[in-house]
Amino acid sequence: MTEWTTDKLAQVDQTMTRWLADLGRQLRTNQQEDLHVQTKGGDFRNLVTNVDTENQAWLLEHIQMIDPDAHFVSEEGDDARPETMAGHVWFIDPIDGTMNFVHEGTDFAIMVALYVDGQPTLGWIIKVMANQVFHGGPALGAFVNDQRLAPVANDLALQEAVLILSGRRLVAGEMIYQKLAEAALAYRVVGSAGISFSRLFLQQATGYLSKLSPWDLAAGRVLAETLGYVVKTLDGSPLNMLSSNTVLIATTKTYRESVKIVKD
Amino acid sequence: MTEWTTDKLAQVDQTMTRWLADLGRQLRTNQQEDLHVQTKGGDFRNLVTNVDTENQAWLLEHIQMIDPDAHFVSEEGDDARPETMAGHVWFIDPIDGTMNFVHEGTDFAIMVALYVDGQPTLGWIIKVMANQVFHGGPALGAFVNDQRLAPVANDLALQEAVLILSGRRLVAGEMIYQKLAEAALAYRVVGSAGISFSRLFLQQATGYLSKLSPWDLAAGRVLAETLGYVVKTLDGSPLNMLSSNTVLIATTKTYRESVKIVKD
Incomplete structure (x- = not known):
């Protein structure tokens, strides 16, 4: 099993950040082209599109390239979900806010996360239309694109x-x-x-x-x-x-x- | 009283659109500098800032330059509101979404409208942070910046x-x-x-x-x-x-x- 040194984590963070930026660029270019919308589980509010499915497959394939030990928990995944959080568990939401994606053309995201033996390790959220990738983790700090995010400040009532x-x-x-x-x-x-x-x-x-x-x-x-x-x-x-x-x-x-x- | 030909309306539309774009630029540059927030009428949710007051005064003054016959209905106005819609009635919201302005730094607007003898004639909404001015009216059509807006399409259930x-x-x-x-x-x-x-x-x-x-x-x-x-x-x-x-x-x-x- 790969050892997750800070260097290795930084490398994985950068690679996935670049991949998500690329995926976002493709989505902005091709948006609404050949979009097929379906509902899931008989719920008219639970939408899924071919883009969800395609992103999911793309991310699965790419994550397996950098982490052969990956287990997956994903929105559009099959039933091969892990039963425990042991090892490398990757979470994928290939389109988060599918309703916004379909009806508003904005305010949707793609999200990926890595937990190692249950520990929150790395996370990525791309706001696709704004071209902003939020990424990082406890070992690296948190960033939006190249800019370090400030820790919580306004502790308001x-x-x-x-x-x-x-x-x-x-x-x-x-x-x-x-x-x-x-x-x-x-x-x-x-x-x-x-x-x-x-x-x-x-x-x-x-x-x-x-x-x-x-x-x-x-x-x-x-x-x-x-x-x-x-x-x-x-x-x-x-x-x-x-x-x-x-x-x-x-x-x-x-x-x-x-x-x-x-x-x- | 000024006659509102289509040419005159187009001229007023362009002038106000330019002014609002300028005002928006100033706001984006100076945002949160010297911001003073107060509540109105004892309601902790009803906020007003010095920027509301300053925008209001600026807009009042500029509208009077192009329409000496202007009556005003405005959020931060005094009680000199017209009692009827006769003549030229200008509506001003100097900061719409003050709470967003103060707490989110985005998703706020400035809005201005002209009604002539009760008829909706011209309207302007500037999404300040996005630098988008929505403007126009029945005689001119509706635009976002220089781009004509499409009429209602998706007549969904x-x-x-x-x-x-x-x-x-x-x-x-x-x-x-x-x-x-x-x-x-x-x-x-x-x-x-x-x-x-x-x-x-x-x-x-x-x-x-x-x-x-x-x-x-x-x-x-x-x-x-x-x-x-x-x-x-x-x-x-x-x-x-x-x-x-x-x-x-x-x-x-x-x-x-x-x-x-x-x-x-």
Whole structure:
């Protein structure tokens, strides 16, 4: 099994960052050409396109070139998912925010992450239309393209905080979403986990609450923890990277106040 | 009183478009320098900054140069508002989405509109950080910078439509927001009327529902009607441009289905 020295991690970070930038360039050029949209599982809101499938195959193939020991957890993957987090687990979301991709032509992302023996190690989020790759990890720091991201600064109270919330959960009447929407200065509904994470990293919001699948959470978690954000469930149960989690990614103060509000 | 020939309108359109582009450039350069934020009316969510006040004064002064007969309806204006829509009524929103301006540094706009004897005549919305000026009117057509905007195309059913909703109204439990959020393919919460309108005009959404003050609605209404969008209340009551309206701006099909859902 490959040894993941810091040099090796830096090399993998750079390679994947370049690949994602290339993939993003292709997508911007070919967008909407021959786009086939289907729904999954009989849910009219659960979209998948041929671009999801193609990106997924491309990323799988390329990751196997740099990591022959890779296991995969991916949105459009088959059922060959690992049963534990042992070894090298790669998470792939080939198009995050497929609805935005199809209907808005912007505010969608591609996300990739590497966890080694359960440890968040490297993460990548490309905001395709903005040509911004957020990447890095605890050993390297976090960057947007070539620029180092500043660690969490504005540790604002909820009354001063802009939150990003899952619109679907909010309108379904889930109480924690309702309570946080009422308490915060403002909330936004964005429609893509990757774009939501990128807004946190650019300090345009101080918290993001959603129920996230492993491929929605994995890359954002690596980068958020690197920058000093709390990434936790609201009831204190541990994150399980092989299933869905209702998770709040936030500054310390926003997280603490949110937990208090949920308990009240 | 000035006669508003098409030539004169085109000239006013070009002049104001240039002024707003200049104002936007200044804002992008000086953003957050010497920013003073206050709340209005004891509401912690109702923000005003020195930039709102300065933009307002600058726009008032410049509009008076090209239209000595101007009456003004503006967010930060004094109480000298006209009592009727007779003559030349100019609407000014010097910073639309002040919360985004202060907390996100993006997704805010400046909006100006001219109504002549109650008729929507010219409108301008500048997305400041994107350097995009949406402008025009029924006599000229609608443009983003120098590019003519396409009229409404995707006349989608609600189940295929992305709506933009007022987050504050939704979380306050107003039933029409809840019903439309449940029925639509997806909804987004953006935090700025100008940015919401711009997404409609770029065909990234098919409807926008909010309770809008005159200066929030005036410019967007001019451009939306020019492009073929319906701009109406959901209960059929006429728009009153001198007070607030709960208004749906949407494609014909989305509007028709929304009215039906609200009645059910």
